[in-house]
Amino acid sequence: xxxxxxxxxxxxxxxxxxxxxxxxxxxxxxxxxxxxxxxxxxxxxxxxxxxxxxxxxxxxxxxxxxxxxxxxxxxxxxxxxxxxxxxxxxxxxxxxxxxxx
Amino acid sequence: xxxxxxxxxxxxxxxxxxxxxxxxxxxxxxxxxxxxxxxxxxxxxxxxxxxxxxxxxxxxxxxxxxxxxxxxxxxxxxxxxxxxxxxxxxxxxxxxxxxxxxxxxxxxxxxxxxxxxxxxxxxxxxxxxxxxxxxxxxxxxxxxxxxxxxxxxxxxxxxxxxxxxxxxxxxxxxxxxxxxxxxxxxxxxxxxxxxxxxxxxxxxxxxxxxxxxxxxxxxxxxxxxxxxxxxxxxxxxxxxxxxxxxxxxxxxxxxxxxxxxxxxxxxxxxxxxxxxxxxxxxxxxxxxx
Amino acid sequence: xxxxxxxxxxxxxxxxxxxxxxxxxxxxxxxxxxxxxxxxxxxxxxxxxxxxxxxxxxxxxxxxxxxxxxxxxxxxxxxxxxxxxxxxxxxxxxxxxxxxxxxxxxxxxxxxxxxxxxxxxxxxxxxxxxxxxxxxxxxxxxxxxxxxxxxxxxxxxxxxxxxxxxxxxxxxxxxxxxxxxxxxxxxxxxxxxxxxxxxxxxxxxxxxxxxxxxxxxxxxxxxxxxxxxxxxxxxxxxxxxxxxxxxxxxxx
Numbered sequence: 302x303x304x305x306x307x308x309x310x311x312x313x314x315x316x317x318x319x320x321x322x323x324x325x326x327x328x329x330x331x332x333x334x335x336x337x338x339x340x341x342x343x344x345x346x347x348x349x350x351x352x353x354x355x356x357x358x359x360x361x362x363x364x365x366x367x368x369x370x371x372x373x374x375x376x377x378x379x380x381x382x383x384x385x386x387x388x389x390x391x392x393x394x395x396x397x398x399x400x401x402x
Numbered sequence: 403x404x405x406x407x408x409x410x411x412x413x414x415x416x417x418x419x420x421x422x423x424x425x426x427x428x429x430x431x432x433x434x435x436x437x438x439x440x441x442x443x444x445x446x447x448x449x450x451x452x453x454x455x456x457x458x459x460x461x462x463x464x465x466x467x468x469x470x471x472x473x474x475x476x477x478x479x480x481x482x483x484x485x486x487x488x489x490x491x492x493x494x495x496x497x498x499x500x501x502x503x504x505x506x507x508x509x510x511x512x513x514x515x516x517x518x519x520x521x522x523x524x525x526x527x528x529x530x531x532x533x534x535x536x537x538x539x540x541x542x543x544x545x546x547x548x549x550x551x552x553x554x555x556x557x558x559x560x561x562x563x564x565x566x567x568x569x570x571x572x573x574x575x576x577x578x579x580x581x582x583x584x585x586x587x588x589x590x591x592x593x594x595x596x597x598x599x600x601x602x603x604x605x606x607x608x609x610x611x612x613x614x615x616x617x618x619x620x621x622x623x624x625x626x627x628x629x630x631x632x633x634x635x636x637x638x639x640x641x642x643x644x645x646x647x648x649x650x651x652x653x654x655x656x657x658x659x660x661x662x663x664x665x666x667x668x669x670x671x672x673x674x675x676x677x678x679x680x681x682x683x684x685x686x687x688x689x690x691x
Numbered sequence: 692x693x694x695x696x697x698x699x700x701x702x703x704x705x706x707x708x709x710x711x712x713x714x715x716x717x718x719x720x721x722x723x724x725x726x727x728x729x730x731x732x733x734x735x736x737x738x739x740x741x742x743x744x745x746x747x748x749x750x751x752x753x754x755x756x757x758x759x760x761x762x763x764x765x766x767x768x769x770x771x772x773x774x775x776x777x778x779x780x781x782x783x784x785x786x787x788x789x790x791x792x793x794x795x796x797x798x799x800x801x802x803x804x805x806x807x808x809x810x811x812x813x814x815x816x817x818x819x820x821x822x823x824x825x826x827x828x829x830x831x832x833x834x835x836x837x838x839x840x841x842x843x844x845x846x847x848x849x850x851x852x853x854x855x856x857x858x859x860x861x862x863x864x865x866x867x868x869x870x871x872x873x874x875x876x877x878x879x880x881x882x883x884x885x886x887x888x889x890x891x892x893x894x895x896x897x898x899x900x901x902x903x904x905x906x907x908x909x910x911x912x913x914x915x916x917x918x919x920x921x922x923x924x925x926x927x928x929x930x931x932x933x934x935x936x937x938x939x940x941x942x943x
Contacts, residue, residue, distance in 0.1 A: 317920040317921050317924065318828045318829070318834060318924065320921040320925075321920070321921045321922070321923075321924035321925040321928065353425050353447070353454070353455055353775065353811060353812070354742055354743045354774075354775045354808045354811065354812075355738070355739035355740070355742040355743050355774040355775060355777055355778075356424075356425075356444065356447045356742070356774060356775075357444045357446045357447055357473045357474065357518070357772070357774050358444075358473070358518075358635070358664045358665075358735060359444070359471070359473045359506065359520060359551075359635075359662075359664070360617070360633055360634050360635035360636070360662070360664040360665060361519070361554070361632045361633050361634050361727065361731045362632070362634060362665075362730055362731050362734040362735060362738075363620030363622065363632045363634040363636055363665070374752075374754045374755045374758050374790075375755065375790065375793070376750070376751035376752060376755045376790075376791065376793060376794050376797075377751070377752040377754070377755060378748070378749050378750045378751045378752035378753075378755070378756075379749050379750055379860075379861065379866045380750045380751060380794045380797070446772045446773055446774065447774075447775070449772075449773045449775075450773070450775055450812035451812060451813055451814035451815075451843070452812070452813060452814040452815035452816075452843075453811050453812045453813060453815065453844075453881060453884075454811070454884045455812070456815070457815075457884060473772070474772025474773075475772075476772075479695065480693050480694070480695045480696075484772075487771075487772060490773075509695060510772065511772070512695050512696060512698075512699040513696075513699075514770050515699060515703075515768045515769070515770065516768070516769040516770065516771055516772050517699065517702060517703075517732050517768065517769075518731075518732060518735045518736055518739070518769060518772075518774065519702075519728060519731040519732045519735060521695075521698065521702075521728060522728075524694060524712075556715075556724045556725075556727040556728065557713050557714070557715060557721060557724040557725060557727075557728070558713070558714050558715065558716060559694075559712055559713060559714065560712045560713070560714050561694075561712055594715075594716075594724075595715075595716040596716040596717055597716075622727070624715065624717070624719035624720070624723040624724060625719045625720035625722070625723035626717060626718065626719045628717055628719060630719075630723075630724070630727070632727060
C-alpha cells in the first residue's frame with residue numbers, strides 16, 4: 302500500500318468515525334426508532350432466561366418413548382406451513398420429497 | 403446491636419428445606435427472596451465460561467447457602483476419573499464456595515462416551531475398591547468431604563455379592579464421605595427390587611447423612627406386569643416417601659432437605675408449598691430432638 | 692470385554708440384546724428393566740438436542756426432529772458431561788441427512804442456533820466505554836493502526852438463506868410466516884444478559900470477520916468493498932460489541 306492511500310484512508314476513517322460516533326450519541330437518546338438500527342440489522346430481544354440450552358438431569362424418563370430406528374416421518378413443522386411468494390425452489394423440493402414418501 | 407451473619411456464609415447447609423434452582427426461576431427468586439434454607443444446582447450446568455447462568459447464580463449465592471450436586475463424575479466407572487472434569491468441579495467450588503458437594507453412586511461415562519444417565523453398578527469387592535479409590539481421589543483433590551447419593555435402580559447384577567445399603571455403609575466407613583440420602587430413591591429401588599424400605603434404611607449409616615433428597619416418581623410395569631417405579635422427578639413427593647422421610651427424621655433429627663423436580667416443573671408456588679411441607683416436618687423433628 | 696463396555700454398547704444400539712448378567716428380583720425379563728436405561732439415555736439425549744435446537748424442532752415438527760435426533764444420538768454420543776456443548780456438529784449432521792434435504796435452510800438455522808447458545812454461555816467481558824472509544828479513535832494517525840477487540844460472545848454466520856428472518860419468525864409463541872430468501876448474514880452478540888441476532892450486510896460481515904481475526908481497522912476497511920463504515924461502526928459501538936482497542940505494531 303502506498304503512503305498516499307494510507308493517508309487518504311486514515312482521513313476517510315476519521316470522518317467516518319466522527320459520523321459513527323455522533324450517530325451512537327444520538328441513538329442513545331432515540332434508541333427505539335433510529336435509522337442506524339435498521340441499517341445494522343434486525344435487533345431482536347434475546348431469549349428469556351430459560352433458554353440456556355440443554356441442562357443435565359439426575360432423573361430418569363418416565364415415558365418409554367424411544368422408538369428405535371424405524372424411519373418413516375417427513376418434515377411437517379413450520380417449514381411446510383409457510384408460504385413464500387419469492388422462493389419457490391426450497392418449498393418445491395419439500396413437496397417433491399413428500400410426494401415420494 | 404448484634405448483626406446476624408448471613409446464612410449464605412454458614413459452613414453447612416441449614417436443617418431446612420431447599421429447592422433446585424432452575425434458570426426459569428432466577429428472577430422470581432431475586433425478586434421475592436423466598437424463605438428457603440438453600441438452593442441446589444447441578445454442577446455441570448455451570449461449566450460454561452460466562453453469561454447469565456453465572457450472573458444469576460452469583461447473585462443468588464450471595465443470599466443463600468448452596469448445594470453443588472454433580473451428575474457427571476461417573477464415580478462408579480470402570481475407567482479412571484476424568485481429571486479435567488475434576489478440575490472443572492474444583493473451579494466451581496472455588497468460585498461459589500458451596501456448603502455441600504455431592505455425587506452419585508453410579509456410572510455415566512465409559513471411555514470417551516458420556517451417557518447422560520446414572521447407571522447401575524454390580525456390588526462386588528472389585529467395585530467397592532474402585533468406588534472407594536475414586537472417592538478418595540475426589541475428596542483429596544477437592545479438599546472436602548463428598549456426600550454420596552444412594553441410587554434409584556431398575557436392574558440388579560448376578561455378580562453382586564453385597565446388598566446396596568451394606569455396600570454404601572462400607573464406602574462411607576472406608577472413605578469418610580457423607581451420605582446424601584435420597585428417600586425417593588430408597589423407595590423406588592426397594593419397590594423395584596422387592597425389598598423392605600424400612601429394613602433398607604435401617605441398614606444404612608444414617609448418622610452420616612448430610613443432606614436429604616425428596617422427589618416424585620412415575621409408575622410403569624415390567625414384563626410381569628408388576629410395578630416398576632421410575633425416578634423421574636416429575637411428580638409431587640409420594641405419600642409413602644413422606645412417611646419414610648418422617649421415619650428418617652425421627653431417627654436422625656432435622657437435616658437439610660431438597661425438593662427435586664426436574665420434569666413437569668410446576669408453578670413456583672407449587673414447589674414452594676412442597677418445601678413448606680418439608681419445613682413443617684423438619685421443625686417438628688427439631689422440636690423433638 | 693468389560694461389563695460397562697457391553698452395557699454401553701447395548702444402551703446406544705436398540706438392535707442389540709441387553710447385556711448378560713442382569714437380573715430382576717421378581718423374575719421379570721431383564722430386557723424390560725434394561726429398556727428403562729436405554730430410554731433414559733436415548734430419550735434424554737434427544738431432549739438435550741431439542742433444547743439446544745428449538746427452531747429446528749419447529750421447522751420440521753416434533754416427530755421428525757426426534758427421529759432425526761435419534762439417528763444422530765446413536766452415531767454421536769456426548770464426549771463430555773457438559774450438556775450445553777452437546778450437538779456441536781448437529782448442523783453438519785443435518786447437512787448430510789437426506790430426509791431433511793427438503794428443508795434446505797435447516798442446516799444454517801441449526802448453525803445459527805448453535806452460535807446463539809455459544810454466545811449465551813461465552814466468557815464475560817466489559818464493553819469499552821463510548822468516551823474511551825471516542826478518545827482513542829479521534830486521532831487520525833492512531834486510529835487507523837488500531838485493532839478492535841470484540842466481545843467474546845460475538846459470532847458471525849453467512850448463509851444463502853434468510854437465516855435471521857427464519858430464526859426470528861420462530862421467536863414468538865406462534866411462529867409467523869417467513870420467506871426463505873434473500874440471503875442473509877447473521878451477527879450474534881450477547882449484550883449484558885441478552886443474546887441478540889442481527890442481519891448484517893455482506894460487507895459488514897466481511898469487515899467484522901476481519902476485525903475478529905485481528906486485522907487492523909484500516910486494513911479491514913480497505914479490504915471491504917461497499918462497506919457502510921459509519922453504520923457498522925456505530926452499530927458495534929452502540930451494541931457494546933467493542934471491549935478493547937489495541938495499538939497495532941507498525942513495522943518501520
